[in-house]
Structures are given as structure tokens and as C-alpha cells.
Amino acid sequence: MHFPKETLAFLEGIAAHNDKAWFEANRPLYEAGYVEAGKAFVAELGPRLREISPGVQFEPRVNGSIPRINRDIRFSKDKRPYKDHLDLWFWHGDRRSWELPGFWFRLTPARVMLGTGMHMFTREQLEHYRQSVIHPRSGKALLAAVAGVKAKGDYLIGEKTRKLMPRGYEADPERAEYLLHEGLTGWIELPAAAAFAPGFSDACVTHFANTWPIARWLIAEVAD
Template sequence: MEFKGFSKNTLAFLSSIKKNNNKEWFEAHRSEYEELILNPSRTFVVEMGEHLQALVPTINAEPKINKSLYRIYRDTRRMGANKEPIKHRIGVIFWQGNTKRMQSSSFYMHFSPDELMVAVGVRWFEKPMLDAFREYISDEDRRVRLDKTLKSIVAKDREYTYLEKGYKRYPRGFNADMPSADLSLYKGMATFKRLDPNLITNGDKLIDTLYKIYEDMLPLQEIMYEVSLRIKED
């Protein structure tokens, strides 16, 4: 089925979730969720995935919950987790490789009534990925290459940016005198751009816009996938 975009009512429905964030309300409106969000999200994954596989043949595009799609219910049991049970921000992920989808470099997007965010990379590192990242950038040539890649991406569009540093102290093996040493202070490595969320209603324009951004950010995707291959299994 061709992806024609999300309904003009989709963002309003997400606003309703935000105002009525409880399971009883959501279950009474589940059919709207399926019509306005779940079904078009599946179609989007198929079509966007076909485009992305032209860039990265091994990218994973699976239109299923806990694959390219996320559960609408939030896991509120985790310490520090948002305690609102229903998500009003819809995420989609296309990841590369056989590692965890959140710990292999990915093409990502989410939308809410507030924004459409498009990103490439790994948003945050679990310890195995953090260790692999630091091992990768312990080599000066690789570290400088990554630094230049980030700067070249953000130079393509003034609205492209990347994550802020997550640590204040250099980890063991790094110091301020090393070229591009600040890369060791990151808890994740991703570039992103924020867009008008109303773009989701125009299927062709959404696909074309995202493809251009993903193509611009592809060099980071390639580096972070290389990093993910260095993860040591327990």
C-alpha cells in the first residue's frame, strides 16, 4: 500500500492523549490510534525502508511493534521513567546490523504536536557501546575523522546539530591536549534536525525530506555502525 501521509487529525489525536493520559481513555479510543497512527506508521516503515535500503542495503525496516515501531504504552516501572502511561510522541527507527536496535547506528524520526525530529546515530550509549565508542576514538586518526564528519554534516544545513556533551571529566586515556578529545565526553553520538510536525500529512514530501536529511547524515551512520561492530559480547 502506498504511503500517502498521516491524517490531518493525527496531531490533534496525540494532543488528546496528552490531555487524557490514562489507559481507560486510550482503550476507548484504540480504533482511532490504529487508524491515525499505527496503520500509517506501518505503511511509512515499508516505503521509507525501501528508500533507505538504497543508501544502506543492510538497514532493518520492520513494520512491527518493538522493531521499527515502538509500543504506545510507556514502561513506567523503570526508576526515573516518565510516569504517564501513554506516549504522545511517536517514534520510528531503522537500524543497521544484528545488535540491539537502540545500540546500533540508526536512522530515526519521531513526531508529536510540538515537533518532527529526524536523527542519525546512537542517542545514548549503554556500557558495551560506550566501551566500543571509546575504544574506537582512542585512535587519533579515527577520532579526528569523526570530529571532521560531525562538522561537515552541520555545515550542510544551519539547522543540523548534534548532541551535547554528557560528561564533564575526561575518561581514562583521554586528556585536553589530545586532538578532538572532547568526543570522549559524549554519552551518545547523533546528528539531528527539527522540522514542522505538520509535514507528516504530506507523504511524498515527508519521504523526500527525510531521505535528503538521512543522505546528508550518512557519513555518521557509517562510522557509528563501524563502532557497533566493536561491541564485545558478554
């Protein structure tokens, strides 16, 4: 399974004409290329991801695994009303939240990014994470998870956002760099053309399986 041509047409169009007039004039393209294509892809991937992680949750609908296209511009200097990308989210836990480990996917007119993990920890999660990094058992398990992901291909380990070590924390040199993270993801970037090629859903499942050790470690050590 792969995305239809309408998806690229809509994403390119909304990127070039991010205003209500263009959106309303092209609502059928939005429905076909964003809503229906997203729902179909979630319905395809969700059951297959449960073979990797039986606890993963998904809902093939807008405000489920498909975020709304409207941007919250109330406190933003960027007043564009619409997102110019398609996100999909498959989460763990009893509630639908970006504050839980999961499988994530983003398609833009130029690229695809997909992987597993948590983009930003809550304050409480960050404390749990740091304690897990410095603990000998869980810290070594983190290194093993990262090594396992990197051994599978050109995967990136993301969310290293700090420049200075957090005060009061020390870890062995091989683990110290992970104290600079305020989230943790394993992911890969592909050209957008990959999303429109036959077999793309199979490739996604492979990439999700390869990066799964990151989310599995987070579920065990960090998640609420």
C-alpha cells in the same frame, strides 16, 4: 507521502488525556493515526533508506520499527500509561535493538526530530568509542563525518552528556569535546506541521542521507 490528520489528532489527544479510558474510547483513532500511519511510513521509508545504507533493517509493525505505545512504569515516578509521541526506528545488525546505529524518527504534537546514530552506548561500546576518538586515524574520520553533516544544513550533534573528561583519556583539542559524549547522533528538529505537508517522506530521506556519515562512522568504529 505525509502523515494523515488522524496522527496529529491522536497525539494531541493522548497528550491531553493520558489514561486508559480515553485510549480505549479512541482506539480507532489510535489504529488509524498511530499504527497504520506508522506502518505505512516505515514501508515507504525503509526501501529508500536501503539506497543510503544497504544493511539497514526495518519491520513495518508494532514491536518492529514501531515501538509499543505503552510505557514501562514499573520503576518510574511518572505513571502515565502511554507515550505521547510516535517513534520509528531503522537499525543495523542482526537483531532489532536501540543499542545499534540506525536511522531514528520522533513525532510529537509540537515537533519532528530525526537523524542517525546511537543515543547511548553500552559500557563496551563506550570504551570502543573513546579509543576511536583518541586514535589519529579514526579520530580524524570522526571530525570529517561531523564536518560533512554540518555542511549540509542546521544539523545538531547530540549526546554530549558529560561535564568532565573521562579519567585516563586525552585527545587533540579539536577532538577532546567528543570524549564528553556517551552517545553520538546527528539530527535535525522541524515543526510538527512539516510531517503533514506533501513531500514529507522525501524530506526525511534527504535529512537521513545528510546525517548518515555519523551512523556510518559508528558502524565502522564502535558497533558490535
